[in-house]
Amino acid sequence: MSRQLGDSHRRFLQTMMAIGITNEQEAKALYQHCCETHKTPCVTDKLDEFIEAINSRLQPMFMQIRKGMSEENGLQYYALVNMAETDITRMTSDYTENELELFRKTIDLIVSSENGKASSTDILNSTDTMTSKKMKKSETEHLLTRLVQDKWLCERRGEYTLSTRCIIEMEPYIRAMFQDQVKVCHICHNIAFQCQICENPSCGIKIHNPCVARYFKGRVEPRCPACEDFWPHEIPEVRRLHSQSKK
Amino acid sequence: MNTLLDVAIRCAAMTQRKRLSNTQSSSQSKRQSNSFMTQEEDEDATFTQPSTSQVQRGLEKLTPAQVDQKTAEVVQYILVKDQKKIPVRRADLVKHVVKDYRAIYPEIIKRATRIFEQVFGLKLVEIDPKNHMYILVNNLDTPVPRASPVECPSNPKMGLLFVILGVIFMKGGVVRENLIWNILKKLRVDPGQKHEEFGDVRKTVTDEFVRQRYLEYVRIPHTEPVEYEFRWGQRADMEVSKAQILVFMGQIHEQDPRSWSQQYREAHASSTPSSTPSSSQASSSNHR
Numbered sequence: 001m002s003r004q005l006g007d008s009h010r011r012f013l014q015t016m017m018a019i020g021i022t023n024e025q026e027a028k029a030l031y032q033h034c035c036e037t038h039k040t041p042c043v044t045d046k047l048d049e050f051i052e053a054i055n056s057r058l059q060p061m062f063m064q065i066r067k068g069m070s071e072e073n074g075l076q077y078y079a080l081v082n083m084a085e086t087d088i089t090r091m092t093s094d095y096t097e098n099e100l101e102l103f104r105k106t107i108d109l110i111v112s113s114e115n116g117k118a119s120s121t122d123i124l125n126s127t128d129t130m131t132s133k134k135m136k137k138s139e140t141e142h143l144l145t146r147l148v149q150d151k152w153l154c155e156r157r158g159e160y161t162l163s164t165r166c167i168i169e170m171e172p173y174i175r176a177m178f179q180d181q182v183k184v185c186h187i188c189h190n191i192a193f194q195c196q197i198c199e200n201p202s203c204g205i206k207i208h209n210p211c212v213a214r215y216f217k218g219r220v221e222p223r224c225p226a227c228e229d230f231w232p233h234e235i236p237e238v239r240r241l242h243s244q245s246k247k
Numbered sequence: 248m249n250t251l252l253d254v255a256i257r258c259a260a261m262t263q264r265k266r267l268s269n270t271q272s273s274s275q276s277k278r279q280s281n282s283f284m285t286q287e288e289d290e291d292a293t294f295t296q297p298s299t300s301q302v303q304r305g306l307e308k309l310t311p312a313q314v315d316q317k318t319a320e321v322v323q324y325i326l327v328k329d330q331k332k333i334p335v336r337r338a339d340l341v342k343h344v345v346k347d348y349r350a351i352y353p354e355i356i357k358r359a360t361r362i363f364e365q366v367f368g369l370k371l372v373e374i375d376p377k378n379h380m381y382i383l384v385n386n387l388d389t390p391v392p393r394a395s396p397v398e399c400p401s402n403p404k405m406g407l408l409f410v411i412l413g414v415i416f417m418k419g420g421v422v423r424e425n426l427i428w429n430i431l432k433k434l435r436v437d438p439g440q441k442h443e444e445f446g447d448v449r450k451t452v453t454d455e456f457v458r459q460r461y462l463e464y465v466r467i468p469h470t471e472p473v474e475y476e477f478r479w480g481q482r483a484d485m486e487v488s489k490a491q492i493l494v495f496m497g498q499i500h501e502q503d504p505r506s507w508s509q510q511y512r513e514a515h516a517s518s519t520p521s522s523t524p525s526s527s528q529a530s531s532s533n534h535r
Contacts, residue, residue: 061323
């Protein structure tokens with residue numbers, strides 16, 4: 001159902017277009033700011049409906065403001081994503097063919113990994129098997145820097161993970177391309193990269209690190225929600241709300 | 248950061264967005280063609296604007312869904328190009344997106360314009376009626392300047408731009424480049440050196456701002472060594488309020504803006520963007 005929009009919606013959308021992704025707290029503040037600027041009533045807790053109205057008008061352009069969880073801090077984020085293609089061709093205006101091939105290979109490495117990370121060494125090595133124009137080491141490093149800058153990848157200590165924005169936007173592509181391999185969180189049912197796995201060989205369910213923190217919070221003896229075996233991994237702390245990391 | 252630039256940046260953040268009160272200001276524009284508009288005319292000559300009856304006939308052959316789909320593609324294309332602040336050439340639009348829907352081109356543009364206004368609060372403007380180039384300009388009103396809780400990435404360079412636009416405006420619309428460089432040097436923004444915030448200042452001013460149509464950088468004939476002059480660019484004309492530039496100048500010189508009577512008159516002339524309420528869609532669409 002297509003809805004009428006006001007200037008507050010438009011300002012919100014313009015800001016989302018400029019920043020790409022924002023966390024829930026900032027999204028709420030932005031919503032309030034947009035309503036106040038254009039003198040429309042702002043109803044707290046109606047942010048999702050506000051966004052829904054915008055989405056109903058964005059849908060014909062295959063654009064959406066979608067919500068997703070950061071695997072780093074467990075916070076909810078809103079990202080403006082392109083739904084037009086299920087492939088990576090959405091990035092074609094910014095990256096060359098061989099750059100995209102390397103990005104695909106990086107995603108492959110991350111999906112196949114246990115910890116949802118790919119080391120820069122592994123990524124560099126994967127250039128050996130490229131079918132399009134091969135990339136030199138310096139080019140690969142430069143590309144990885146750009147991918148981080150453009151908020152597709154995150155880097156820490158030489159290891160690369162998919163950014164929250166990337167996961168939100170690429171989820172359909174990743175699910176389609178890696179049907180059998182891709183991990184799904186048992187708690188929230190979204191795709192999972194940085195997660196813990198049940199050690200029971202006949203169980204093996206996966207749970208996002210932040211979902212683990214929330215699910216097992218306060219439990220003396222953590223047990224797998226599927227097979228009830230003892231959950232042996234370290235239970236992370238639930239991250240505080242004011243964590244402002246942008247992913 | 249220098250205090251003057253701080254003021255400029257705050258002022259720029261307030262008035263960066265301006266609303267167009269009329270659609271076809273470009274037809275009054277008597278701009279000289281820029282140095283980078285080259286052979287586009289040749290390609291564009293292959294596309295002639297269809298007549299109303301041609302459009303009607305074209306529409307009859309297509310389903311509403313097909314027309315909507317093509318319109319959506321045009322909107323996406325323009326958004327991507329505009330993100331990089333590159334004007335969209337009609338020839339490219341027809342060649343890469345519209346393609347065999349060219350018979351209904353005016354209808355597609357009309358619908359795309361409506362989508363830009365209703366969904367994005369943007370105005371699709373033809374800045375060059377001769378070479379048929381479009382840009383997107385912000386259509387949203389800013390009745391009361393207030394800081395946004397979310398920091399938009401574009402602001403720092405806007406402050407620099409604002410200072411330059413201010414100088415040009417106060418000097419009657421055109422200044423020799425040396426004046427700009429001297430003023431920037433006084434603000435400790437040296438065009439010869441890499442600036443912490445703006446990087447290569449000379450490149451930002453003479454290349455980036457010019458490509459984005461915020462400034463014009465034109466060679467002064469018969470100068471030896473070669474000298475250039477600066478003017479406001481088409482995008483600046485549409486997005487930046489001269490009235491606010493005057494307010495900003497007033498703050499710097501601690502004068503009432505009205506003391507510059509000529510500029511004040513120019514800034515508040517009817518064709519300049521002013522803070523009138525925005526279009527009907529906004530005020531009547533309060534659907535809560």
